[in-house]
Amino acid sequence: MRVCPRCLEPLDAPVWRDATGAPRRPPAERRSRWQRWLDPLRGEPLPPPTLKDAAGAAAANVGPTCPRGHRLPPSFLDRPTIVVGLVGLTGASKSTYLTVLVDQLHEGALAPLGVSVEMDEDSAARFEDARYRLLVARQQLPLTPPLLGEGSSPEPFSLVLRGPGRGGAERSVNLVFFDASGEQLYRSEDMGRYGRFLYAATAFLVMLAPGVFPGLRHLADPGEESLGLARHTQMVVNLANLVRSARHLHPDSALEGVSTAVVLTKADKLRAVADFPADTLGDPDLAAVPLAHRFEDVHRTSSRLVDFLEAEGGSNLLTTALHRLPRPTVHAVSATGADARDGGYPRIAPAGCLDPLLVLLARAGFLPDDGLDVDEHGAGLSREWSG
Numbered sequence: 001m002r003v004c005p006r007c008l009e010p011l012d013a014p015v016w017r018d019a020t021g022a023p024r025r026p027p028a029e030r031r032s033r034w035q036r037w038l039d040p041l042r043g044e045p046l047p048p049p050t051l052k053d054a055a056g057a058a059a060a061n062v063g064p065t066c067p068r069g070h071r072l073p074p075s076f077l078d079r080p081t082i083v084v085g086l087v088g089l090t091g092a093s094k095s096t097y098l099t100v101l102v103d104q105l106h107e108g109a110l111a112p113l114g115v116s117v118e119m120d121e122d123s124a125a126r127f128e129d130a131r132y133r134l135l136v137a138r139q140q141l142p143l144t145p146p147l148l149g150e151g152s153s154p155e156p157f158s159l160v161l162r163g164p165g166r167g168g169a170e171r172s173v174n175l176v177f178f179d180a181s182g183e184q185l186y187r188s189e190d191m192g193r194y195g196r197f198l199y200a201a202t203a204f205l206v207m208l209a210p211g212v213f214p215g216l217r218h219l220a221d222p223g224e225e226s227l228g229l230a231r232h233t234q235m236v237v238n239l240a241n242l243v244r245s246a247r248h249l250h251p252d253s254a255l256e257g258v259s260t261a262v263v264l265t266k267a268d269k270l271r272a273v274a275d276f277p278a279d280t281l282g283d284p285d286l287a288a289v290p291l292a293h294r295f296e297d298v299h300r301t302s303s304r305l306v307d308f309l310e311a312e313g314g315s316n317l318l319t320t321a322l323h324r325l326p327r328p329t330v331h332a333v334s335a336t337g338a339d340a341r342d343g344g345y346p347r348i349a350p351a352g353c354l355d356p357l358l359v360l361l362a363r364a365g366f367l368p369d370d371g372l373d374v375d376e377h378g379a380g381l382s383r384e385w386s387g
């Protein structure tokens, strides 16, 4: 399903509007391109735009908009869209991780795979604030404010990825990230009320900080240990139910076309922990290692992390995540490389941030997924979903 990246309205019938927000026919030469989108509208008068619609479209010249008047990024409808939802409780590192990840994408992290990245203007302006604060001033990001309006969604970051496709053709996707406040992400009624993006998402980054695991409580940031493991397990259960109900599926049914990366965040804190597989926390050179090898490593690391977290008292949470979420892999990342002191980071040295996204891009068909599903003894992942 195609949705507007701003308000998530379905885009079955995009509406062309002029600079005043009034519905217009699309320019003649482009008409055939949009024909199929406009066909359903023929014969029916277009609904008059509301003031809000008009405001949304005012900046635009004639161009395709969603039913609410949001101007769509150029050629948005020509590409498939991967909607990535970040899910995790307060302080899990969602915003910090996303800022570092988007910065790495912007800086050409996918270039060794022949993939270029472009951010839409509107996202870029908002991203710049977070980027400056975290990566230039090296300050902690503020907590993401909770949403007030029911049925609303946070403003996403929208990117376009272009890479080599089959037979030398170019392949491109819209990659849209939603980062909400953790406070509104664990009660099922809040997920329904403020988490509209969760219904549209086809990929999930489920973020867990080390301090929530009983054996790692000494690593918790202030307030983290009070969130408790049970609340995280509930979050995962609620998410798994929501993702299925959004598709009108039974709570126990398998999910097609959706995938999850479970991310153990702030892994810099774990370097000194005895059984943590610290050698897995790094960024192998994408240019030097074929992607399929990288994915085999991801698969292995994933199993080792599951073992580690189970030993730290996380079995219940891990079992729930691995059995209920679609196609999960487990990753360790550090967005900043170190704890903040007095509101600032000594330096920003990320590790492992790209892997979860590489997997989600491969699951979504934008990158080849060779190596991801090697069947290995004791891997224990994805098996529930293969049969």
Ligand SMILES: Nc1nc2c(ncn2[C@@H]2O[C@H](COP(=O)(O)OP(=O)(O)OP(=O)(O)O)[C@@H](O)[C@H]2O)c(=O)[nH]1
Residues within 6 Å of the ligand: 088, 089, 090, 091, 092, 093, 094, 095, 096, 097, 140, 141, 142, 143, 144, 145, 180, 181, 182, 183, 221, 265, 266, 267, 268, 269, 333, 334, 335, 336, 337, 338, 339, 340
């Ligand atoms: N050591 C370490 N600390 C981190 C890292 N990422 C985040 N933190 C700490 O965790 C705090 C919260 O991170 P945020 O990114 O704001 O968390 P969030 O998940 O967006 O939280 P909400 O917006 O409230 O849902 C940061 O201010 C840092 O103190 C990391 O990679 N390493």
Ligand SMILES: [Mg+2]
Residues within 6 Å of the ligand: 094, 095, 096, 142, 143, 144, 179, 180, 181, 182
């Ligand atoms: Mg946040």
Ligand SMILES: [Zn+2]
Residues within 6 Å of the ligand: 004, 005, 006, 007, 008, 009, 066, 067, 068, 069, 070
């Ligand atoms: Zn919209």
